[in-house]
Amino acid sequence: MRSKHPPSRSARTAEPHTRAEPATSSVQLLTVPEELAGQRIDNFLQARLKGVPRSRIYRILRKGEVRVNKGRIKAEYKLQAGDVVRVPPIRTAEQAPAPVVGDQLRRLVEASILYDDGGLLVINKPAGLAVHGGSGVRLGLIEILRQMFPSSPFMELVHRLDRDTSGAIFVARKRSVLKHVQSELRAGRMEKSYLALAAGKWPRGRRTVEAPLKKNTLKSGERMVSVNPEGKASETRFQVVERFSGATLVAAEPVTGRTHQIRVHAQFVGCPLAGDAKYATDEINRAFRDVGLKRLFLHSAVVGCSLPDGKRVRVEAPLPGDLEAALSALRAGAQVQG
16 A cells, blocks of 8 residues: 655655666666556665576565665555656575567467557457566567657556456557546446456346455465455356356456456355356366366457547457357257366
8 A cells, every 4th residue: 555655755865867777786866757656665776686586676675675765665556757666786696587579479470469549458368378477487568669669759558457368458558548547446437347247147137246355375475365254355257158057158347357257256155157267166167178178268348548638549349250259069968067
């Protein structure tokens, strides 16, 4: 949570550099320009310490080695114009070469661009591609886009999708667009609709799931979420689209934006999502593999928002071929026996 009292700005003792080199052997003082106001400190550092693992950035933040206006801050602190960021020395040995986007991956992402106008990108993110690097992932969607658009001075995720989830995601190419669309998201005016294949028969009349969710991190570092009365209030709206033998295709609209929300709420009503390695049983997932589904069936199908100039943007992301094939098999009479 951002502190109500940001650190004092009285620490401008030297003319700061405006950009960090890939490896640093001395303390740097970086002044935040107006166009980067509102950016999280972790993302600010990631963009300037090329090749430094995200885990390392979080570590120096936790230890207080990074300071803003001489004060300690958390990873979610949002920078203000004129803030002075102290970046500690980063030993060369701790850095890995910055990964380069290969031609095949570049072509895949280029082909996945659904919309690019008014400072807003909409990408039909492939399943298996993380939205950003870190935790063993050296190259995520945002890093790929920054390499694909080197002349673009700004490129940030508006929201996130799980690595295993496919579909439409907003990326801002202007600070003003990022701030506006995120304000729309917080106010509940951003449209987000997913298609999900649930195991079993979705309960008739169950259109809303309101169940508090609590996030836990296992010793392995894996994140798991569960329904817990001590968790955060969470709500998802569901609508049955099509019923099959042993499965139900549903449209899901998350009213709140908790981690793994749709997946855990579906599990909560007894219908975990097909192919979900975290929240469905091995038996269920084996049964769906028999009808050709080899991964999580959760797809961001529609996103919509307004732009700062008032223009309304609504983009639909077509289902990937593997998910369409699974539905075709079910429509042809394939039965899920899990």
